[in-house]
Amino acid sequence: MAMELKWIGFDFGQCMMDPTGLRNYLVIGDVSKDLGEPELIEERIHKYRILKEKYGSYSAVKEGHRDEIMSYVFDRREDARELFSAREQQHLLMGKGLRETLQYLKNEGIHMAVVAELKKTLGAMGTDIVTRFLQANQLTQYFEEVITPQGDIDLNTGSVDLAYKGKTKEEGTLYDELICHLAERGIRPSEGAMVGDKITTDILPARKRGFHTVQYTGYIDMGPSEADYTINDFVQLKGFVAKRVT
């Protein structure tokens, strides 16, 4: 049976954004060359690895301790910050079938938002990994907003609404806030769906609040869940999503 929807939220990391191509040592190498310091590549890769040991994974370092990459790995070179974000972006891929599916859903008249777990404070559009990715891949046109625990970015105006500040997907408080915003637009949770890879943040808390849920396993399969559907290619959404009229 098809899901009749007015709204879909898409998770970002390991869902819309596929980090398969990301090799952290390549990014460090690229940036060091950009800085004209190729002789420091090995030492910097080593320092980056130390940060990874300290925080558990490269994603943890990048999400929560980006400043230390600049201060410790890149010796406080201010120009490294922008170069690092730009070089990193070149290695990120789009989830399978994403653009084609977003175009289809937009044509259907379904409203869409990115619902991401961003830990870094928001700046101007294009300075965080999510809006930079949307811009680099010409995906901004498909979404109305980017909702994060740092605030909600309106993609038309670039303005940030701080109602979501401090609310998270895992605790579900971000979905509670989302439900209020959707209600103002006449959209109920049962007319919305959340698509994501992580069961504890994208599936369980959203489902508990009445959203339909779709587990994306195209990058990583987190195992069985109570999601309504499981997909490994976004194109599969076209098979069971229909616009809800009324």
Ligand SMILES: [Mg+2]
């Ligand atoms: Mg994810």
